Ligand SMILES: NC(=O)C1=CN([C@@H]2O[C@H](COP(=O)(O)OP(=O)(O)OC[C@H]3O[C@@H](n4cnc5c(N)ncnc54)[C@H](OP(=O)(O)O)[C@@H]3O)[C@@H](O)[C@H]2O)C=CC1
């Protein structure tokens with residue numbers, strides 16, 4: 639089974655190192671100093687129980703790697719549409735694309751059924767780049783739970799978690815999903831195949847939609863912004879608006895908003911990924927995490943006053959910093 643991880647930074651590097659260490663036929667697409675370091679010295683993964691260096695096949699040119707059984711995309715959401723043409727050499731007749739990207743996935747309305755079947759989302763797939771360039775039938779959904787960081791070129795620090803939930807857009811336990819789940823499990827990762835992957839996407843998204851922009855606006859860590867009465871209320875209102883949208887789309891939340899906020903507070907003094915991006919001068923994932931939910935609000939005819947307000951503030955914050 640040939641697996642290529644496209645965008646092998648923090649999450650893709652973590653997954654790639656685990657797979658390589660387990661002897662999988664895995665290759666990584668990366669770039670710049672991180673790629674150079676991985677090629678020269680291997681990929682060093684620091685985990686709680688020690689650190690190891692994996693020898694990895696890595697390139698910035700997909701043509702070096704050829705058609706794959708699975709392409710696992712672990713780029714930031716806004717980085718994917720522009721590279722779809724460059725990814726084509728990785729795609730053969732039976733290639734599965736696994737979308738390991740936070741936010742509302744571009745394939746959301748594929749095989750959902752109902753009146754909105756096939757709806758495209760401009761915020762996450764401008765110009766239908768992925769819908770047309772990959773084709774939605776190739777897609778296997780994925781919710782990424784681990785936290786990791788590239789701490790220097792060629793070095794990934796795993797922070798916590800090892801679950802990558804997988805799910806077909808139509809909810810089936812397909813052979814391709816089960817085979818990838820097995821390969822990831824052989825590498826010590828948890829990869830359950832879920833019948834309702836969209837339900838899991840929304841529980842994760844609840845946090846990213848609200849905690850991430852609030853942290854970028856306030857520079858507060860999760861424990862603080864989830865317990866401060868003012869920002870907690872803003873997060874709560876955003877989540878309630880999102881819940882109304884999601885429920886119109888058939889999602890069933892296994893927990894309530896207050897439990898999700900409590901879970902965020904329990905993560906502790908974490909600087910969200912959007913705050914880290916702002917601090918480090920990297921483009922912010924505003925469209926995928928916040929704009930996409932506003933777009934779904936429009937699609938479902940659901941008012942999103944709090945989401946609109948926070949989105950306008952964080953978008954301007956991003957623009958002023960030159961990161962959006
Ligand atoms: N990190 C985390 O803890 C978590 C991240 N996620 C989600 O996972 C996804 C990936 O995040 P993360 O791993 O943090 O992101 P990273 O930025 O660490 O990884 C993406 C990598 O892809 C590289 N890249 C970008 N464009 C190209 C290109 N055209 N060709 C080759 N390589 C390219 C980047 O290089 P460069 O640095 O040069 O841009 C970077 O090394 C995001 O959607 C994120 O929200 C989800 C849960 C937790």
Ligand SMILES: CC(C)(CO)C(=O)C(=O)O
Nearest residue numbers: 845846849909910911912
């Ligand atoms: C905020 C958190 C922990 C999820 O809610 C996250 O995933 C992030 O930092 O991007």
